Amino acid sequence: MRLILAEYGEAVELVEMPPWVRSEDLLALNPAGTVPVFVDETDGPIAGATVIAEYLAETRGSRVGESTLMPITPADRAEVRRLVSWFLDKLDDEVVGYLITEKVLKRLAPASNGGGSPDAAAIRAARSNIRYHLRYIGYLVTRRNCLAGRELTFADLAAAAELSCADYLGEVPWEEDATAKEWYARVKSRPSFREILADKVRGSLPATHYADLDF
């Protein structure tokens, strides 16, 4: 969401919600109780990552001329949506969700809300699974330049956002695929990425190369 907002030049005030806290304010904005929620001044709350992305493309996309992050033809748009789901659902389920849960959330959450020591088996699964995801990214980039086609789209931002979480934790084996690494260096160099690279997670320093554009 932050990458899309920055690409579209949309300023927002960020509000952090710890995932282990039940918040009535959040439930009022999104009955599912999940983040992200984008609160538009006119239209009110828009809930869910892909829902917000489509909404921003429809309402802010024209600001940036042809580079709207969403292509024009139905088939190209379908490919972007397929890949966004691949990265936000599948890469997240198989890799990034495990890493964030085990290495970040279990440290920050109180014991009564799932805090505790990390599950080594889950981290091993993530380390194994991330390799084929990197190779898939390399395969797509070799054929297309960007993930869903010639131009940067939501698919690139979704993949880069997920990978940046793993990269912060030093968990991306970049040596696995040189093309994927070159693609990530390109996305990471965009002005929209600057804020992400300045992030600090409480109680956990980023990997030394995390913010390095020439890693």
Added chain:
Amino acid sequence: MRLILAEYGEAVELVEMPPWVRSEDLLALNPAGTVPVFVDETDGPIAGATVIAEYLAETRGSRVGESTLMPITPADRAEVRRLVSWFLDKLDDEVVGYLITEKVLKRLAPASNGGGSPDAAAIRAARSNIRYHLRYIGYLVTRRNCLAGRELTFADLAAAAELSCADYLGEVPWEEDATAKEWYARVKSRPSFREILADKVRGSLPATHYADLDF
């Protein structure tokens, strides 16, 4: 998917894929190995329920004039997408996925692929969770007529499709919410639903009221 295709008057040839079989043909159409996949004569494979829905709205929506199943304004479209995700993801995770796995798939699948006796705790969880989903549907219909607004949209079809699976198994406590029941009777009476009501699952008869329009 079948409801949307029928609403748009699109004829398709259906191909069934047992979820426990690894199919190279399916992987070639969708690297995630999941259904549904819609194979368009010109554009090729389009994978994933919400991806296909958006694609069909963009390519076939104009056939049916104003009742395209997807509203015009960005805020209304966002509400449809939020609810589609609510039903296909959340209602499926909390209710219908359990019922199908425990009561259907475990019976049909070989023991080596997850077949076996049903988990009573999972079925109990589904029976408990479905109640608040029915009340949420009733709440939405009371305020809006259809789930996402005045008109029928993908949100209604997503909810009705999920509920029809539970209803086949006799697992929808319709007495819980009269408004939800009235809404389902309306959706179920549409010509697009006819094929769904004629479905038979191998080795499992539908609940006696399943195809009854006045249940």
